[in-house]
Amino acid sequence: MIGLPKTTEFNKRIPKQKFYENMDISPALKKVFVEQVRSIYWKNKIAASTTNLAAGTDVTELEVLEVRLRSPVPDASLLRQIDKEIPYHILFLLEYQGKYQAWIGYKEAAASGTNAFKVNGYYHTAWLPEDELPLKVEGLSVDKVYENFVRQIAGDTLKTADAGETLKESVARSEQKQQLEKQIATLQAKIRKEKQLNKQMQMNTELKKLKKELEVL
Structure with a gap:
């Protein structure tokens, strides 16, 4: 998927119930999981251990999750809940009737110093055939691959003339x-x-x- 090496393939189905059973979430969000999600697959793990990339300082692993939907109108609160439960950076590939949207959040460690993360917001593409998604693995470290995925998906939203501007600053x-x-x-x-x-x-x-x-x- 999206040209990732076979060494990154994980291909594990995650029961969607894991994200709302035994957790204190609103009935409305549980309804989103039940009604909008058909299935969730953990497709790839991008890390120093699965690629020839250098280990990241801020991004230790970048997970690729494929979320197959029943509706073409995804709810960001759904992705936020998944992001909350998985303590790694995530590239979401949402699938609906054979088309895909790539979603990614700017996710950073919370100021508390714990393993918690916060997601400021999400960037996403239009619905496209998988091979037309604007995603290329670029960079020599996991940090850089993540940054480039964010910038590729955000497009003009994070475009900058300052080559020295960090992702956080953008x-x-x-x-x-x-x-x-x-x-x-x-x-x-x-x-x-x-x-x-x-x-x-x-x-x-x-x-x-x-x-x-x-x-x-």
Whole structure:
């Protein structure tokens, strides 16, 4: 799958019940597992032990999970629950009627210093035939392969002209950009509704400031 060497193949089916039985999850999330997921397969393990890659500092293993769906509208809370239960970085390949979406989260160790991880958000491709997924194993370490998968899937969202920018910095910049875009949209809506000219002028001044900040990003 996606051109990974045979040494990485795992091909183990994971009962979906493992992700919601005996766990404190909401009835709504359990319903997502039951109704949306047909099956989950642990397809590959990318690590120094299964490839000729150098061991990663932040990413010790990168697991490839194939989640076969009953619906073409995946729920990110489903992936977040799986990510929460597996203490490794994960590349999700979602399958529906022979087409695939690649999903990956920016996953990093929690500040608590435990084995816990937090996922800031997910990036994903459109539905594509498997051989058209924009995924290539690039890099000399597991860290770099993971970073390149994130950037390949995110596409323009994490595109940067600064070659020295780390993945963490790219993600933080992207999140800041999204936040500014939301603020701009909210302010533009307020300006359209505002009847008083002086308040419109004040908000327009703030709008220009936000747009300038967005241009810098």
